[in-house]
Amino acid sequence: MGINDMVFWSTGIMLLLLFLKVPVFVSLLAGSLFYFVSSPDIPQQIIVQRVISGIESIPLLAIPFFVAAGVFMNYSGVTKRVLQFAEALTGHWTGALAQVNVLLSALMGGLSGSNLADAAMEAKMLVPEMVKRGYSNEFSSVVTATSAMITPLIPPGIAMIIYGSIANVSIGKLFVAGLGPGILLTIALMILVSIMSKRRHYMPIRDKRLPGKEILRSIKVALLPLMLPVVIIGGIRLGIFTPTEAGAVAIVYALLLGILYREMSLREFAIGLKETLINTTSIMLIIGAASAFAWILTRERIPQIVTEIVITHVSNKYLFLAIVNIFLLIVGMFIEGNAAMIVLVPLLAPMASAYGIDEIHFAMVFIFNMAIGALSPPMGTLMFVTCGITKCPIGNFIKEAVPFYILLAICLCLLTYIPILSTGIVNLVY
Known part of the structure; x- marks a missing residue:
């Protein structure tokens, strides 16, 4: 059997x-293990080394830090206060609760860092109240899921930490760059929600x-x-701390808020630590398994081969970007985002650089x-x-989400x- 085979x-x-629907990290490990078993000239111990070395990265240490900060924010009364602020700003708009939903995601994106947690x-918090006030369960569920896409874009998104560590790109610059796409998606969703709410007569809160x-x-x-993202980006930009150390700063900040607001008990602190451990473990297992598979692709020179083929047949960078978008949208429908990132970034980033x-x-x-892939069937x-959580049938969700998918395609273009939109703020700050 040949190497390519x-x-x-x-x-x-x-x-x-x-x-x-086998767990993502098991699927990646199984594919990698087949390669090592089928290659007699490669010591099988290497797969263990690659899994471990894949997660032995200083930048990746920021992931458990920011996950913990987001969890503690929820237990310290922060979410309730940010919700009140969002409601104060948008409560008089048509479809007010849906607008609050979108704005809360944008504001919490800089605090939680996890789209699934958001x-x-x-x-749990908003959909029951939306349904009680006359919004359909399908619409409420779609708005909630779509607005959660803002979270990985607003700093400090975990996706930016993973991408930066893989592609050797400044995580601090990625944090700043995320503001542009995050603001774009927030405004676009608010406009769409307003249009749909007017047609369905979803009333304001006041x-x-x-x-x-x-x-x-x-x-x-x-x-x-709301000052947390400012503290993180400002501290990184001024050289006070690194992106990894910023995660530790975020934890201290969250705990100080918990003490100040007197809403986080020792029991909730222990529960928060447990949630952090579970969430971090699931992310790191995927990263480790994907690192082993990425090593296989690198060893077989797949990135170089594919880059040569693409550059030979596609001479226009705009056409290249269109092809990449279509490819990534399809991949995102079937593969978890973090795993796809670890496998594909070493493949696609050199191509983009060549163009x-x-x-x-x-x-x-x-x-x-x-982020779009996380919302797309069949594995979103x-x-x-x-x-x-909302007990919304998947079929009804997909049907209701069609206008949102169209909006996301426009934003992607x-x-x-x-x-x-990505580099403007970065150029200003740096």
Whole structure:
């Protein structure tokens, strides 16, 4: 059996197991293990070394830190205060609760760092109230899942940490770059929600805008939590701490808020540690397994071979970006985003560089594609997490989500072909 055949069969085994809904890290490990077993000249111990070395990365240490910070934020009363602030700003708009849902995701994106955690939180907090006030369960579920896509874009998104560590791109710059796509998606979703709410007669929470004093009071209540992204980006930019150390700073900040607000008990602190351990373990297992598979691709020079083929047949960088978008959208429908990132970034980033595409711009395009994949059937994790909590049938969810998929495609095109949306703020800050 030739080397290329072994790579082909390893990939086939991995994809087959993913289709059968075998856990992602098991599917990746099975494909990698087949390659090592079928290669007598390669010591099988290497697969263990690659899995371990894949997670022995200083930048990746930021993941458990930011996961913990997000969990502690939820237990310290931060979410409730940010929700009050979002409601104060949008409560008089048509479809007010849906607007609150979108805005809360944008504000919490800089605090939680996890789209699944954000979707689960809002599905529990907001969807029952939305349904009670006349919103359909399908619409409420779709708005919740779609708005959670903002989370990996707003710093400090975990996807940016993983991408930066793999592609050797400044994580600090990626944090800043995420603001552009995050703001774009937030505004686009609010416009779509407003249009759909008017057609369905989803009413505001109140008739008039709150008085200035009330809005100011809500800002004061939420000010300290909302300062966290500013502290993180400012500290990294000024060289006070690294992105990894920023995660530790975020934990301390969250715990201080818990003490200040007196809403996090020792029991909740212990529960938060348990949640952090579970969430971090699931992420790291995928990263380790995907690292082993990525090593196989690198050893067989698959990135170089594919790059030569693509450059030979595609001479236009804009056409290349279109092909990459279609490819990543399809991949995102079947493979978990973090795993796809570890396997594909070493493959696609050199190609983008060969076409002269800015590394920050391409990173944002890649991450946005993976965010869409988390919402797309048949394996969209955001879709399943949200529907699992709201009890919304998957078929109804997909039907209701069609306008949102169209909107996401438009945003992806804008992000792909207007680089300043990704790089503009970075150029200003750096």
